[in-house]
Amino acid sequence: MQILVAKKIGFCFGVKRAIELAYQTLEKSKSENSPLVFTLGPIVHNPQVVRQLEKDGIITINDLKEIKKGYLLIRTHGVPPLVLSDAENKGLTIIDATCPLVQRIHKIVTNLKKENYQIIIIGHKDHPEVVGIAGYAGKDHQVIEKIEDLEKIKLDKKLGIVGQTTLFIDNFQKIVLNLIEKAYECRIYNTICFETQARQKATLDLAKEVDLMLVVGGKNSSNTKRLLEICKELNTPVYLIEGAKDLKFSWFNLKKKIGLTAGASTPIRITQEVLKKIKNNK
Amino acid sequence: MQILVAKKIGFCFGVKRAIELAYQTLEKSKSENSPLVFTLGPIVHNPQVVRQLEKDGIITINDLKEIKKGYLLIRTHGVPPLVLSDAENKGLTIIDATCPLVQRIHKIVTNLKKENYQIIIIGHKDHPEVVGIAGYAGKDHQVIEKIEDLEKIKLDKKLGIVGQTTLFIDNFQKIVLNLIEKAYECRIYNTICFETQARQKATLDLAKEVDLMLVVGGKNSSNTKRLLEICKELNTPVYLIEGAKDLKFSWFNLKKKIGLTAGASTPIRITQEVLKKIKNNK
Numbered sequence: 283m284q285i286l287v288a289k290k291i292g293f294c295f296g297v298k299r300a301i302e303l304a305y306q307t308l309e310k311s312k313s314e315n316s317p318l319v320f321t322l323g324p325i326v327h328n329p330q331v332v333r334q335l336e337k338d339g340i341i342t343i344n345d346l347k348e349i350k351k352g353y354l355l356i357r358t359h360g361v362p363p364l365v366l367s368d369a370e371n372k373g374l375t376i377i378d379a380t381c382p383l384v385q386r387i388h389k390i391v392t393n394l395k396k397e398n399y400q401i402i403i404i405g406h407k408d409h410p411e412v413v414g415i416a417g418y419a420g421k422d423h424q425v426i427e428k429i430e431d432l433e434k435i436k437l438d439k440k441l442g443i444v445g446q447t448t449l450f451i452d453n454f455q456k457i458v459l460n461l462i463e464k465a466y467e468c469r470i471y472n473t474i475c476f477e478t479q480a481r482q483k484a485t486l487d488l489a490k491e492v493d494l495m496l497v498v499g500g501k502n503s504s505n506t507k508r509l510l511e512i513c514k515e516l517n518t519p520v521y522l523i524e525g526a527k528d529l530k531f532s533w534f535n536l537k538k539k540i541g542l543t544a545g546a547s548t549p550i551r552i553t554q555e556v557l558k559k560i561k562n563n564k
Numbered sequence: 565m566q567i568l569v570a571k572k573i574g575f576c577f578g579v580k581r582a583i584e585l586a587y588q589t590l591e592k593s594k595s596e597n598s599p600l601v602f603t604l605g606p607i608v609h610n611p612q613v614v615r616q617l618e619k620d621g622i623i624t625i626n627d628l629k630e631i632k633k634g635y636l637l638i639r640t641h642g643v644p645p646l647v648l649s650d651a652e653n654k655g656l657t658i659i660d661a662t663c664p665l666v667q668r669i670h671k672i673v674t675n676l677k678k679e680n681y682q683i684i685i686i687g688h689k690d691h692p693e694v695v696g697i698a699g700y701a702g703k704d705h706q707v708i709e710k711i712e713d714l715e716k717i718k719l720d721k722k723l724g725i726v727g728q729t730t731l732f733i734d735n736f737q738k739i740v741l742n743l744i745e746k747a748y749e750c751r752i753y754n755t756i757c758f759e760t761q762a763r764q765k766a767t768l769d770l771a772k773e774v775d776l777m778l779v780v781g782g783k784n785s786s787n788t789k790r791l792l793e794i795c796k797e798l799n800t801p802v803y804l805i806e807g808a809k810d811l812k813f814s815w816f817n818l819k820k821k822i823g824l825t826a827g828a829s830t831p832i833r834i835t836q837e838v839l840k841k842i843k844n845n846k
Contacts, residue, residue, distance in 0.1 A: 455741045462737055462754055470750045 283534060285560055286492060287542045290484040291553055294477040294546035296381030297326050300358045301335075303379045307353050308339055317375075318352035322365065323410060325357045325379060326547035327503035329524055346372065353377055358547075359410040360384040362417020384411055387444050387473050391418040394442030399469060402426060402437075404457050405446025409504055412446055426457055432464075439466040447475040448505040448546075450482065477546060478505050482512055485543045489513045492541035494533060495520040498553045499545025506545030525552050526559040534560075565816060567842055568774060569824045572766040573835055576759040576828035578663030579608050582640045583617075585661045589635050590621055599657075600634035604647065605692060607639045607661060608829035609785035611806055628654065635659055640829075641692040642666040644699020666693055669726050669755050673700040676724030681751060684708060684719075686739050687728025691786055694728055708739055714746075721748040729757040730787040730828075732764065732794075759828060760787050764794055767825040771795045774823035776815060777802040780835050781827025788827030807834050808841040816842075 293301070307319050320341050324332045336342060343349055346368050353375045356366070360380035369376055380388075391401050401419035404426050405412040416423055424435045441461055445454040451474055462468050489495050495513040497520060499506030506522065513520035518541075521533060534540065540560065544553045575583070589601050602623050606614045618624060625631055628650050635657045638648070642662040651658055662670075673683050683701035686708050687694040694707055706717045723743055727736040733756055744750050771777050777795040779802060781788030788804065795802035800823075805811060816822065822842065826835045 451745055455744055458744060459737045459741055462740060462752055463733055466754065468750075468752045468754070470744055470752060472744055472747065472750075 283538060283540060285540045285542060285557065286488060287553075287557065288481070288484040288488045288544070290477075290481045291542075291544040291548070292550040293548075294475070294481075296358050296383060296475075296477075297331075297547045300325055300355075300379035300381070301331065303377055304335055304340055304355055305338070307355060307377050311339075311353060318349070319355065320349055320352055320374075321355040321357055322346065322361065323357050323359075324502075325355055326500075327359075327506070328500040328545070328547035328549070330549060330552055331547060346374075349374070356380050357410065358384070360388065360414035361410075362414055363388075364417055380414075381447065381475075383447050383473070383475050384414065387415050387447070387471075388418050390444055390471050390473070391415060391442070394469065395420050397442075399440045399442030400424070400438035402441050402443045402461065403446070404443065404454050405449060406504065409446060411448075411504070415444065415446075428453075429457060429460060432457070432460055437461070437464055441465045441468045443468055443470045444473045445471075446504070447473060448478050448508055449474050450508060450511075451479060475505075478508070481505070481543075481546065482508060485509045485512050486516070488541040488543060489516050489518040489520070492518065492539040493537040494518070494539075495541045495543065496529075496556065497522045497543050497545070498525070498556055499548045500524060503545045503547055506548070509543055509545060523556065526555040529556065529559055531563055565820060565822060567822045567824060567839065568770060569835075569839065570763070570766040570770045570826070572759075572763045573824075573826040573830070574832040575830075576757070576763075578640050578665060578757075578759075579610075579613075579829045582607055582637075582661035582663070583613065585659055586617055586622055586637055587620070589637060589659050593621075593635060600631070601637065602631055602634055602656075603637040603639055604628065604643065604651075605639050605641075606784075607637055608782075609641075609788070610782040610827070610829035610831070612831060612834055613829060628656075631656070638662050639692065640666070642670060642696035643692075644696055645670075646699055662696075663729070663757075665729050665755070665757050666696065669697050669729070669753075670700050672726055672753050672755070673697060673724070676751060677702050679724075681722045681724030682706070682720035684723050684725045684743065685728070686725065686736050687731060688786065691728060693730075693786070697726065697728075710735075711739060711742060714739070714742055719743070719746055723747045723750045725750055725752045726755045727753075728786070729755060730760050730790055731756050732790060733761060757787075760790070763787070763825070763828060764790060767791045767794050768798070770823040770825060771798045771800040771802070774800065774821040775819040776800070776821075777823045777825065778811075778838065779804045779825050779827070780807070780838055781830040782806060785827045785829055788830070791825055791827065805838065808837040811838065811841055813845055 356378045401423040638660045640663045683705040
């Protein structure tokens, strides 16, 4: 049995930056009589990373009401501006680990709003990244996940269109195509992350030549779930695992080539552990 | 044999307006010791309309150098701004019969240019409408006719995109789709004429239920040629005729249902003559 690893694995630059910021903040806190360091929701969508950070002293909260003072790390996915102002009003020290590509979307949306565009966000309504963007997008914004959503919504003449960073470009394009027909002006920003696209492409290439794919990553991670979908669309058998412990060797019966890929917030160590466990058991 | 007429025939509002302006100008000229009335190129792309206007006293020229004074009617397709300023400098009285939907494109392009967008015109390079728009679009503009053209051109990060008014929306969308992937921002104006779209839809509906289609209109008329293409794509046998004289009755052998449609600059009288001739000969 041969094991092939996708050309693009390991943390993306946004995740790397967030984790570095987290540890810098922990260091700083230690040098300042240890005020507490919090994140509102998981800083990235990977259970091992979050567990490690918690072990090292970072506390995950679900509501600002739970805390009174300390450092507040903003997750890579970003938050609505109201959350930022609430945190400021409470006197928390904000460390913004929002991915710079998501920050860019916040800026685009803020500017488009000033110029009276109705904001259309293409993405998954309940995903924290989309919830964050929506906070900048004004009352009349719309979130569109699939073509059918277009039938239910009221569109203005001037649309400002952005997409969740982890979308498939094809899905983004398909929805944009429909919007162009309906509006007088569409101002479209291709906000899909270049690293996400490279990762999707690497996964697609690999999934074409193997008998089975393994996707290593958080089950709540949007970009990881897209990698899973890519393999499914190619009809390549595929399993999403969070680490070596989830492996089942029965999956490999009669398989000759196994492909391994990983989400943008999956530590390279976790992927290596998976690789090692497969190799040791073959 | 049954003859069905498309739901949308007769002049579009832009052609109607241009012809009215032409006759108003002729009247005015008569009341003012008859200065000459010119058009630079045919005012619309229909031979009968142009012939009638010439009979009534309007002179078609091909170059401003041919004339010294008088009224200059600007064709429905518009002209580059340089032509307008040349005509003004010569002291000609300009009567602008540019279709308001084309004027709108000139305004959009002018504004986009001010905001440093690279202008992309989707349309037919040599068509006078596109030549006119290109005159407003700055040196770095690009005209794209088909997907393959995209490989040859250099694109900026910020694109301002407009389309020729008589395009198929599908073609416009397909090219836009490709541009979205390549640029940081695409500011897209759906500039396809609503009357053109209604006429294309009516032709499509009719072509689906008949054995043969007749398209009445100028052979140099862009919107008329699109109607021809629609029928061809459906594999419905189709002929483009400029009037009753072009009819060949051999076309109707064994045909049960004939469909009749017409371009936006085809006088209703010409379509009626075609209809009459078929009816009288069946």
